[in-house]
Each structure stands twice: as structure tokens, then as C-alpha cells.
Amino acid sequence: MKKYLFLILAAVLVLSACGGFQIGDSEGSNASEEDSASGETEGSDAEGSNGEKVTLDFWSFWGSEQRRPVIDKIIEDFNSSQDEIEVQHTYVPWGDIWTKNLAAIAAGDPPDVIINDINTVKLRAQEGQMEPITEFVDSDVENRFYDQMTEATMYEDEMYALPFNTDTQILFYNKDLFEEAGLDPEDPPSTWAELEEYAAQLDVEEGGSYERIGFYPLIGAGSDVWMMNALGENYISPEGDVKIDTEPVHDTFNWILEQKNKYGENTITSINSQFENAQQDPFMAGNIGMMVQNANYYVQLRDFGQDINFGVAPLPEKEEGNGHTSWGGGFVAEIPKGAKDPEASYKFIEFLTNHDSQLYWAENNFDLVAHQEAGNSAAESEEFSEAGREVYSLMVENMDNTLLTPQPLVAPDFASTVNPTFESIISESTTVEAGLEKAQSDLERIVENNR
């Protein structure tokens, strides 16, 4: 018994020294006062109507050694640029940050600013999870972003967030392998037919199995990207028009299957799984000659690629004149419903998306930022290597062809309905014709129901 008593006593001692059991006010503002207590006298944080600072809680998932210092620097700049608002940054793990946010909104005690996914803004606006910001936004701010990004933040004529960064899918190819195969490393393929042709030259086949494959559409990109590339738009429009059972989509799947059957299921799975599991990188290892990837992939090549000699190009088009349509996502800064001072929050998100902050972010993280001018400046930035500038310029140019895919409100869960069907077409457990017909009618039914 004595032993346990001692244990409990020890625990109590540790507790008394530990902040986790102090009940503070749930606004979270007292913590910052403690942190910054060094320069402040007792009286300065007393309730005075003038000179009282607002403390804003800002949640992001940027906790890595690469991103954290960058966002912290921007926040520091904001805090010292004025003396009314103090922003306090909390890192919350990727993905789970939004579960936490939802619970906090439900309890009426959300953060003041959060970073969230751009393609779901409309849905969250509809569900009443965020504060509209239209009244604060002036046209200068509204026009600083790429049009499709601004559009993605609109719901029923109100703006709900400011875009922060985006990304776009481009073609990466291995120049050394090009040369080895007798291809011109400065002339990447620009149509699907050329892709196939180049791929055939890059393939290295030995005894019926492939040592290296030239190209396979579904490595690095999903079938949805190729559907968009073929259609020039998403296969479901915001209004709920479904374009799955159409010729371009049929062509897309037939084309993918053709490639798949050339290489064989096992070759494809083997390379694809390596990407999915992120255990190793077949492109860096030289096992694949060309692939479509999010342009940010450049950072991995730069940091871990050990001087791999690569080139980049826009996504090839289905046939000449069809358009190099690509796809992108991105993030916004937004104000959760029930935040204590939306106007102050807005001042901060405006600062996050201004030219200087965005340029600083771009130069240090290589993300394509939402601020067009800042993106243009970054494309010429001295901070990047020549290769870096080349990739960044392509990202900026590619935005002309890049679609965002805001979740259509008439079928928010369209993906879980049609993706399995697309997967079974690819695995050939159903035919292209039957699969696309099913996907088309499944999705139409959902749209019908939700209307």
C-alpha cells in the first residue's frame, strides 16, 4: 500500500508543476499573455477599452521543419506590423485538424483562422461552418488571385475564404533516359499519341518483364485527371450535369487499359504501390521514364533526387487542339463560424495572402501561391535554381489550363460512388461500356435525389 501512496504522491507533485490541469478561460487568450509576459507589466493587460489587444488563434497543419519557420515568420511580421491584433499559431496534425475544427465549431469555441481545403469551401459554406467575408473584401484583394481559386470560395454570392496556395499536375520526364533512348531531351511529348510513342522507346523489357517502363497514365495521377484532360472540364458540373458516359471518357479508359495491357498488371501494380506506400520513388530510381505528378514534386527531386536530370512539360493533350487541361487543389485561409472577431481575423488572412507574405511563402516552400503577382515574381526569384525557376514558371503558366474541382453541392459524395466503378474498369472486372454506364446512372440518381 505504501508503494502506491508514494506513486500517487509523486503524481500529484508532477501535476502541480504541470499546466495541463490549470483551468483557464476557453478563449485561449491567457496563454499568450503568459508567453509574452516578459515585457509587460501587471497593469497592461487589465481590462482597458483602449489599447486592448485581440489575440487570435490560428490553426494550421504546417508543423514540419520546412514549413513551420516560414509561417511563423509571416505571423511575426503581422504581429509587429500593427498593435491591435496578436496572432498565435497552433500546429494541428494534417487531416485531423478539420475533425478538431468541426468539434470546436459545434461547441461554439472555434479558432479564429484556420487553413482548409479549397475544393470543399462551398460545401462547408452551405453547412454553415464558416463566416462570410464579403463585407471586408475589396476588389484589390478579390482580384489578386487566380480566377478559378476565387470562384471556388464563393457560395450564393458571398465570399467565404481567401485562397492561399494551389498546385497543378504536370509531366515530369527523365532527360538522361531520353538521351539514352535516342529521344530529344528538350522535346517532351505533347499529345497522348506521342506519349505512347516515347514510352515505347523508353521501355526496357527483359525476358517478358519490364525493367523500366516509359510511361503509365495512372502513376502519379488518377483516372479523373485524364478524364478532365480529355473533357476539358470535370465529369460532373457544379450544377450536376454528368458527363461520364461520353466519348472522351470512353476513349480515356480504353487508352489507359491499352497501356495497362502492354505492361501487364503486375508491372503496373509493382511500380504504383511503391508510390502509394511512399517507400521508394521509381522515378528517382530511374524505373520510369515519364510521369504525371503534382508540380510540388520538384521539391522532393531537388532535396532527395541526387542530381537527377529531369525536365517538365504541361500535361499532354488527348489530340492536337484538345487542350492541355490539368487539375489542381489547394488551400484557403478561412474564419470558422462563431469566431470571436471576424474583422480582426480577416485582417490576418488578408495579410497572409498579400504579395509579400505570398512571395515569402513561395520562395521558401516552392508552393504555387494563390496571389498571381507573387507567383509571377517567384517564377523569377533569385532564391531558386535555374531548374526551380523553370518549374515554377511552368506552374504559373499551367494555371491557365488548370481546373479546380469544387465539390458539387448536388452530389458532395460523388467520389465514393463512382471511384470504385472506375477502379473496377481498370482492374477489368467490368467492361468500359458497362462501367461507365453504371457510373453515369449512379451519379445521376444521386444528383436527382439531392435536388
Next chain:
Amino acid sequence: MYNSNRMKFWRAFNLVLLIVGSLFMIAPLFWMISIALKSMEEIYRGEFTFIPQDIQFSNFVEIFEIAPFFTYFINTSVITVLVVLANVFVNAFIAYGFAKINFKGREVLFIFVLSTMMLPGFITLIPQYVIFAELGLVNTYYPLVLPSFFGSAFNIFLLRQFFKGVPSSMIEAARMEGANHFQIFFKIALPMIKPALFTVAIFSFNGVWNDFLGPLLYLNDESLYTLQLGLQVFKEQSSTQWNYLMAGSLLVLMPVIILFFFFQKYFIQGSNILGQTDEK
């Protein structure tokens, strides 16, 4: 009686079985260690080698520069110690009631206890969060610790099974002699299920130490974060720092492994039914 040849065969067979089994069990751990010691360049290059070509012990040091893992360690320890203590004593108390006291409505209430396990946690997660928010306890350790003082179905059920093994005749006899149930609980029943108490302790240690969702939801202040939250900094939307993640995970695992290794002698004494001669 067994002849010695057969005995030898059994012992050898046994040992081979144990060793082969262990290899399967431990392989993932070696894999983790292997990744933890590699550089990211080597991981991406993808030439499969179990022993890294260029061993980076520095990974284990560098992770401390990225996140304050020592603080997280203290925080996690505080929560864990409290929850484990509460779990062992409170659940034993409740379980004794369900196992050894014949009160009205016992069976129905016990189904109620079990039913709390049957609804997925994330359905009740938001309303529960709202309760703690109303109590002003968000961003403290109370939501993580307090519930363990009210028992948990899994542990209550487990300890009930063990208390049921305590002979009722013994309890009856003690009652006749005038002992009340508290005395019986502390003096007779509790000591008899010591192995089970250690089991609960180890299970709950493991559970709390690795808990992710609780700390994620309830802690807003990074200085209060736990180890499992800290490990997440190595994972981002586009890339994962595999070597750091594995190095960090290994460090987080260590205390649990050590604890189990040393604690088991308090509650597991092997028996000799498979024919070993007594080595002691």
C-alpha cells in the same frame, strides 16, 4: 512418465517454434529500425537493403530539434500515470460489484455497461466534446483523465471475469464473520486477481500512451501536446519524413517495451506443463 528422448524432442521442437515465431513478430521492428537509420535519399533511391548503406544515427538526435519531444514525453507520462492508476483501482472496484455482489438489476446493468462499447466513438465524439467545452475543460488534461475515474466497459468486463474465479464460498464465509464488502474487496479479492490487475495496467498504459484522438481534440496549446501528436509533424499532405517518423516512433515505443519486459515477472510465472525440468 516421459522418457528422456521424447522429452528432448519436445524441447527442441518447442524452441524452434518459439524462435521461428519470434522472427515473424520482430521483423517489422527491424524494418522500422532500418528505415529509422536511413537517409531520405537512400529511402527514395529504393535499392532494397536491410542494413542502411549510410547509417544515420543523427536521425535520432535531429528529431528533437524539430519538435520538443522531451516536453511531450513529460506530458504523456503525467496523463498515463494518472489514467493507469485510476483504471486499475476504479475498474476493479466496479467489476467486483458486478461479479460478486448479487444486487437487483445486475444483469441488465451489465449489458448497459457493454453497450457503451458498441456505438462508434466518433458518433458521440462531438456531443462529448461539447460537454467538456461547457464545463470549460477544453485545453486541459481533465477530458483525457477524468473519464478513467468512472470506469471503462472493457476493463470492467475483463476484471469481472477474473473476480468470478474468486470462490463465492470464501466471500460468504467472510461475510458470516462480519466483514463488509469493502474489507473483502481489499483484503481477499483484490490480491487474488493480481495478474489481472497488471494486465489492465499494461493494457491501459499502452492505450493511453498511444492515444491520438483524445489529445488531438482536447488540447489546443502545443506546450500541452503528447508524443503521438508530436510524431505527426513528420507527416504532411504531400510527403512523409519516413526516417524521422520511424526514429520517433521507436523512441516512443521504448518505454512500453521496457515496462512490459520488467513488469511481467510480477504477474506471469510460467508453468511446466510442457515437460521442462525446473531450472530454478
Next chain:
Amino acid sequence: MYKKKENLYGYIFILPWIIGFLGLTLGPLLFSLVGSFTNYNVTSQMDFVGFANYKEMFMYDDLFWTSLYNTLYFVAFSVPLTTIAAILISTLMNQDIPGMRIFRTIYYLPAILSGVGVYLLWMQLLDPSTGLINQFLALFGIDGPNWLFDAEWAKPSLIMMKLWSAGGSMLLYLAAMQGVSKTLYEAAIMDGATRVQMFFRITLPMVTPIIFFDIVTSTIGSFQIFQEAYVMSADNAGAPENSLLFYNLYMWIKAFNVFDMGYAMAMSWILFIIVLILTIINFKFARRWVHYEGD
């Protein structure tokens, strides 16, 4: 008089649980029951819609049935297999040979290695080309399957992973085996019983309360398989071809991806009823085979 006192004692002993249940659990439980009859979306709406959620689920939602099938498949295989594996492992571990503590630690290791990190690790072990498992199979000339990338093999992959961590419940059985008196074994040996006989006649009956416990709790737990599927399916949504779309994963998608919390709550109550019925059946049958030493 005596009976009355027993009642009072009983309630005093379970009082902590009652307080916790009334204070922390019952509210959210009832809330989710009420919510299942509404279009609750967590933040802005909660209008009564009658049985609409339940009707949609049973009559129109194919994915609901898919997820239920996947879950039943998983439960049907993983519960018996892991239970048997745990008993066998514990029997092995319940010996007194030098180095046993190390073996026990190693066999318990998989239970300690839990959480997201382990699932990521398993994804790598199961990698069709570079994974340890297929490389091991290749040693014997076996061309291993594509595991998580093949709709046929995805669920067996998860079951295999569960089996690997069966050593977790070894603790329970070991604790129970401590209670088996050594004199029982000694007497059996005197009577010339074989090891197999001793296992079936002595060890097994003595640990039935724990087998029962293990079956009930792992059934409840397996019905709620979620994180494994969430992490290990390529799109976090049950890929390939919905083979990993388990009940709770689908519920999660409804609740937190499209904010149809009312629907998710309705789903959770259907699951609740299924599991409750199975548990009650388990308890009814238990009388026939579970042997409590103290009764």
C-alpha cells in the same frame, strides 16, 4: 434485510460507473439516437426527418450494404482466427524456460506497435514488389499476391495483420493461466495424461471465462474496424473497388466528409442493434461452455 444490504453494496460498488454513464455517456448516446431521425449536419441544421435516413439506408444505398458485407466478412474471419492464435501463443508462452521473458516481450511487441505508424509499416511490408512478405514468399518460388492493391486480397491482408498482433490478448490468457493450480497438472501427469489431453481437459476449461471475454470484446471491436482501413486503403475511402469500405469507414465519410451526421447516426444505431443482439446471444450461449471456478 441481508438482501437489501447486498443491493446497497452493489450500487455503491458500481456507483463510479453510474456517475460516469449519466454524466458523460448517456447524453451523447441519446443525442445520437435523436439525431438519427434528423438531417443534423453538426453546425447549422437539425430538422426532424422521420425515418428518412433509415429508409435511404435500407432501400437505396448500395454502399451501406457493401460496407455491411465487408464488415461481416472481416468479423467472421478475424475473430475466430485471432482467438485461436492467441490461445496457442499463450500456451507456448506459459512455460518456464530460460529467456522466456524475452520471447514474451517479442510476442507482445505487435500489440505495442499500434496506431497509424504500424499501418503505414504494414503497407510497406505488403508492398507487392518491395515488401518483405512477398520477398519472403519469393524465396520459396511463390509469386505473392498484390495484397492491398487487389480487391480480392485486401481484406485478407487486414486479417493477416490482425493475426500478427494476436499476441496482444496473450496477456489475458497468461493472466488467467496463472490461476490454474499446478497440482492439477501434477495429478494429471501421474495419471499418464498426454500434453494434448492436459491442454483440452485442464487448461482450456480454466480459461473459458477469458475466451468468452475475448470473443465478446473482439467481436464488438472488429465490427468497428476503422483506422486500419482508413489508413491502408489508397484513397482513404475503401479502395480498391470498395473492398475495404467497412461500416465505420463509410459512416466516417458520411459524417465528416459530407457532414451528413444524421445519416451517420442512423447507421451507428443499426450497428449498435446488430452488435447488441450478437452480444446477448453470446451471453446466452456462455452458460453452456463458460466455466467460472468461483461460482
